[in-house]
Amino acid sequence: MSASSEIPAVVPNDAPQSGRSVVPATRPLYWSIRRELWEHRSIYIAPLVAAGVVMFGLLISAIRLAHHLSDLPHFDPAQDGGVLALPFGFAAIPILATALIVAVFYCLGALNGERRDRSILFWKSLPVSDLNAVLAKAAVPMLILPIVAIAVVLGLHLAMLLLGTAVLAVHGLDPSPFWTGVPWLNVEVTLIYLVAALTLWYAPIYGWLLMVSAWAKRAPFLWAVLPPLALSLLEKIALDTSNIGSMLSYRIHGGFTEAFDDDVVGGMHRLPHTGPMHVDLPRIDPAQFLATPGLWAGLVFAAAFIAAAVWLRRYREPT
């Protein structure tokens, strides 16, 4: 048969083709998330830039401190190492704050931009469901950004550790307190816990922003922010109560207080006064956090908002 000679050439092309007709459900999700990262490179660039700024500041400070060290011949790392350990906790703050800001603006634009530039008609021409598309977008603030933030902070801590070691070593001082004196495991576990807890706590905020993004024709930021503020103002004027206001403020601040043991939550602020090498970390309290009704209520709202965003993306007219 003449066709038999062609079979070897055809089979390798056909084999994946027959397999391709069944796409695992996770595959469109994976590619949808990847495409979000292509479009929104600020997701990883912004935290990296924040880390770069922190590192640059610390470099300058290390040079200044180094002069200071050489002026003080009696500097004892074992005594004063706590001062050097302090920045590790604070260094995480700008990165986490950056990731939070990126998450907020990402959510506001995620479902609005694709309608404004009409690229939604391209996305919708492919076999990717609205549920899939919205879940991929929700995964950015709820999964991707937290992972990026943790990874960047861990990298920053490593860079800071090496810098501090180098500074001490150059001046002939013992850098070992950095390595042994700082409770590294505790620091990083606290960091990861903090990020995870805040992500869960803020889930309804991300869901709300995604829903407004899917709904608003323009100015999603104003639509997201002003109505809740107007409601709380209205309540204050009309009823002279501030239930809505305190609910909103609890949603913004409550994550910290619920996630950590109340007695030690202020430990960070007392840190400079608690003595050398005593890094008084806030004590994590997952049991208390998981028992907080506000957490679960928030997650229910998050799910409802995301479901509404899926519905809006599906039902809105394409133009």
Added chain:
Amino acid sequence: MACIEARGLRKAYGKNMALDGVDLRVEEGRILGLIGPNGAGKSTALNAMLGLTQYQGDLTVLGRNPWTQRDALMRDVCFIADVAVLPRWMRVSQALDYVAGVHPRFDRFKAEALLARTDIKRTSKVRELSKGMVTQLHLALVMAIDARLLVLDEPTLGLDILYRKQFYDTLLNDYFDHSRTIIVTTHQVEEIEHILTDVAFIDQGRIVLDSTMEAIEARYFEVMVAPEQVTAGRAFKPLVERQVFGRSIMLFDHLGRDQLAGLGDVRTPSIADLFVAVIGAQQSKRPGAAA
């Protein structure tokens, strides 16, 4: 099997009926031109078929309900809604990666081969491409998908004639193979009429003409009437009469070629002329139409 079957398709925006009882049947392997004036309901009809909008009435596309079974339908249907919907930030290579990632019937080699014929670089972003190149890219992506129905809504709007011609030539030569169905809307009817197998005119949310090209050729004749035959021609009640260079051109419906041969040169009207005649007749029938 019918690729598309619509019965009594309706869609209202407030009081405005965008679709007012559309009946349409498109067999597999046809190339249908859906022609209509602005606001006639073309895009609404296509959006309904693509599951982008809700509607009333019966509509089946490839045996599926496009609204409730949209996700499954999109594996077999592909569309270009507009020339400008490819995301501007995307690189050409990313567009290939993405479609290959999510579409089970995308043949990347075919897309690469189609792109190799153009000047499009893999590393370019869509925003860096000219409008014509964006359309070439979109067409390459779509043609590499082994879809059963391709819907093109004004795919060449705003392109110069070279790109427009190339667009339809590529589509016809490298894509269409009689197992696929294509629906296309455009204002440049004259450029696509030679590739169409079927044509449907839509006006005011209704289908006013739905026919194969063969049937149109058998049914409509345009006669450049000799000056002395004008009165005789008018006696046959032409659908429309217009003057070109002082000569009367009359368009006749349902009259034999033999009957008309005596009046002057008989030929098949262009779709554009037929469109003007049919839609014009429709609009003058409308109550309150301008005299």
